[in-house]
Amino acid sequence: MGNTVIDAHNVNKVYNPDTIPVYAINNVHLHIEEGEFTALVGPSGSGKTTLLNLIGGLDKPDQGNIVINGVDITQLSPGELIEFRLKNIGFVFQSFNLIPVLTAKENAEFIMLLQGAKKATRNERIGQLFKEIEMEDKLNSRPAQLSGGQQQRVAVARALASKPKFVLADEPTANLDSKSASNLLDIMARLNKEEKITFLFSTHDQRVIERAKRVITLVDGKITSDTAMVDTNILHAEIK
Amino acid sequence: MIWIMAWRNIWRNKMRSIIIMLSVAIGLFAGIGVQSLYDGMMTSRVRNVIDEETGHIQLHNPGFKNDYEPRYVIDNGNNLLTKIRSIEGVKFASARSITTGMLSTPTGSAGVQVNGIVAEDEYKTSLLKQKIIAGKEFNDAAENEIIIGKKLADKMKLRPGLKLVLTFTDTTGEIVSSAFRVAAVYESSNTPLDERNVYVKQATLNNLLLCGNAFQEIVVLLQNDLDTEKKQKQLQQLFPSLKIESWKELSPETEFMVKTVDQYSYIIMIIIMLALAFGIINTMLMAVLERTKEIGMMVALGTNRIRIFFLVLFETVFLTFAGTPVGLAISWIFISYFHKHGLDLSGMGKEMMNRFGFGTLIYLEFPFDKLAGVLLIVIGTALISFLFPALKALKLQPAEALRQ
Numbered sequence: 001m002g003n004t005v006i007d008a009h010n011v012n013k014v015y016n017p018d019t020i021p022v023y024a025i026n027n028v029h030l031h032i033e034e035g036e037f038t039a040l041v042g043p044s045g046s047g048k049t050t051l052l053n054l055i056g057g058l059d060k061p062d063q064g065n066i067v068i069n070g071v072d073i074t075q076l077s078p079g080e081l082i083e084f085r086l087k088n089i090g091f092v093f094q095s096f097n098l099i100p101v102l103t104a105k106e107n108a109e110f111i112m113l114l115q116g117a118k119k120a121t122r123n124e125r126i127g128q129l130f131k132e133i134e135m136e137d138k139l140n141s142r143p144a145q146l147s148g149g150q151q152q153r154v155a156v157a158r159a160l161a162s163k164p165k166f167v168l169a170d171e172p173t174a175n176l177d178s179k180s181a182s183n184l185l186d187i188m189a190r191l192n193k194e195e196k197i198t199f200l201f202s203t204h205d206q207r208v209i210e211r212a213k214r215v216i217t218l219v220d221g222k223i224t225s226d227t228a229m230v231d232t233n234i235l236h237a238e239i240k
Numbered sequence: 241m242i243w244i245m246a247w248r249n250i251w252r253n254k255m256r257s258i259i260i261m262l263s264v265a266i267g268l269f270a271g272i273g274v275q276s277l278y279d280g281m282m283t284s285r286v287r288n289v290i291d292e293e294t295g296h297i298q299l300h301n302p303g304f305k306n307d308y309e310p311r312y313v314i315d316n317g318n319n320l321l322t323k324i325r326s327i328e329g330v331k332f333a334s335a336r337s338i339t340t341g342m343l344s345t346p347t348g349s350a351g352v353q354v355n356g357i358v359a360e361d362e363y364k365t366s367l368l369k370q371k372i373i374a375g376k377e378f379n380d381a382a383e384n385e386i387i388i389g390k391k392l393a394d395k396m397k398l399r400p401g402l403k404l405v406l407t408f409t410d411t412t413g414e415i416v417s418s419a420f421r422v423a424a425v426y427e428s429s430n431t432p433l434d435e436r437n438v439y440v441k442q443a444t445l446n447n448l449l450l451c452g453n454a455f456q457e458i459v460v461l462l463q464n465d466l467d468t469e470k471k472q473k474q475l476q477q478l479f480p481s482l483k484i485e486s487w488k489e490l491s492p493e494t495e496f497m498v499k500t501v502d503q504y505s506y507i508i509m510i511i512i513m514l515a516l517a518f519g520i521i522n523t524m525l526m527a528v529l530e531r532t533k534e535i536g537m538m539v540a541l542g543t544n545r546i547r548i549f550f551l552v553l554f555e556t557v558f559l560t561f562a563g564t565p566v567g568l569a570i571s572w573i574f575i576s577y578f579h580k581h582g583l584d585l586s587g588m589g590k591e592m593m594n595r596f597g598f599g600t601l602i603y604l605e606f607p608f609d610k611l612a613g614v615l616l617i618v619i620g621t622a623l624i625s626f627l628f629p630a631l632k633a634l635k636l637q638p639a640e641a642l643r644q
Binding site: 058097110111114158 | 642
């Protein structure tokens with residue numbers, strides 16, 4: 001067994017507790033190890049984004065504990081949470097969410113800048129990542145000059161630039177065409193394999209689900225299944 | 241990075257930012273314009289006081305100022321006058337015999353201050369000669385000539401060549417009357433002064449007052465306005481028995497006006513910038529609310545509240561200060577032009593301006609001494625304007641902001 005990255009216990013999140021309570025997350029237990037490539041699936045409104053927000057420290061559970069790399073983030077103050085996210089978590093959002101006034105390079109190095117990384121370190125890391133995402137020629141382009149797929153690749157580069165412990169991606173391929181989605185998944189899978197970065201992403205996309213090593217299904221805020229997927233590459237190798 | 245983002249952010253909506261910058265520029269121009277106008281008016285008023293009314297410094301017998309009784313002459317006045325004229329920094333000094341009395345004509349009478357002058361000397365310490373609008377200066381041959389103000393001439397229906405009677409008490413307390421012929425009519429920038437002051441030859445007045453060659457007042461004109469206090473102290477040391485006053489004490493209302501107008505100009509500036517602040521708050525608030533999701537995302541990625549605070553602060557400061565050099569430049573050009581050519585305010589009411597002792601041609605003064613205060617007010621405006629939008633941005637919860 002690898003190191004535990006995410007350990008969530010009895011997590012509950014209720015909206016409108018005083019009027020008509022809606023259990024967005026209902027008694028969820030989740031355990032994710034380092035290097036996993038996990039898909040969180042479920043119908044719309046099942047609580048995928050809420051669970052990712054809770055794990056990412058963007059929201060607080062009403063009940064339960066979420067331990068990330070040994071730190072119970074439910075006990076952290078808002079300021080400590082910001083600092084924790086900066087140092088430990090990479091985010092990829094559904095609608096890219098790049099900063100429009102910054103270039104692709106500046107967007108990608110944004111978190112490194114917040115961390116106070118030196119220019120040489122930033123340049124080396126960004127150069128390496130842009131090579132990975134095959135966008136070396138777009139370093140100085142503004143988001144508005146990039147396609148949706150390119151913007152999402154920059155968002156992935158931004159999430160990975162500071163070498164976080166794990167990356168949370170909320171429907172990363174939802175706004176992409178199939179080719180861009182496939183390219184993005186290739187990049188994510190490669191980084192997962194080569195840099196051992198843990199990925200947890202929510203998705204509706206069957207192509208994404210097929211690439212995941214583990215699929216967790218959420219329905220009405222509850223985990224209804226948690227399945228380890230067969231690595232088709234290994235399967236093919238065994239058949240040969 | 242934060243300040244680069246702030247600078248780029250203000251150009252996301254160019255039209256809106258340019259409008260705010262122009263508002264700041266125009267507001268600043270209005271504020272500085274008002275200050276320069278006030279400065280120009282006050283400079284003109286002080287100039288008028290010194291040149292037409294009091295000179296820089298006046299010397300009197302301490303008793304004279306109580307009731308303006310002519311018996312309180314300056315002892316050994318002519319020697320003092322010679323001494324004062326030789327003091328370094330003194331441009332000139334002249335003597336005036338003064339009494340108060342009644343001016344009568346067939347149409348009516350009016351209370352006046354009768355100033356006995358030596359014309360050549362008086363012309364060197366005041367602008368009386370330049371202010372004559374009808375008639376001629378004193379004729380050496382004629383004795384009982386009088387120069388009166390336009391306001392008084394209009395009121396008493398007098399003009400050059402007509403006669404009037406002056407009645408007053410002499411130095412022994414006896415009432416004395418004498419007829420005078422109007423030689424000239426003058427018009428200064430101070431209507432009440434014109435209505436009250438009449439000028440006759442000193443020798444004529446002294447004969448009537450029975451005071452020989454004595455006089456009641458010495459008017460001192462200095463080479464430099466800024467030396468007034470220093471010279472006043474020097475004269476007081478030299479002549480401790482005399483009452484020595486500067487124009488500030490002789491015309492306290494002018495001194496008071498200069499001080500209060502300074503304060504008013506700052507208040508007007510603050511009101512203008514306060515009104516502008518609401519425009520800036522509105523713009524910044526819109527800029528923050530439009531970027532709720534973006535700011536939420538930045539917080540989600542690990543941007544702390546201090547950086548968000550400074551982002552909004554820098555944007556507001558850039559927005560406010562980008563208009564500042566433009567406002568200063570417009571003000572400079574405008575004020576420089578009217579400093580040279582003068583701003584004619586006669587359309588606003590010459591009589592009203594003169595009633596308060598102001599000329600109608602005002603030479604604007606760039607308020608260099610107030611620039612630091614003006615910039616402080618601009619900084620204050622930026623700080624007031626950024627607080628509310630910044631607090632709004634700081635209260636954003638990343639999860640909620642990202643949902644938008």
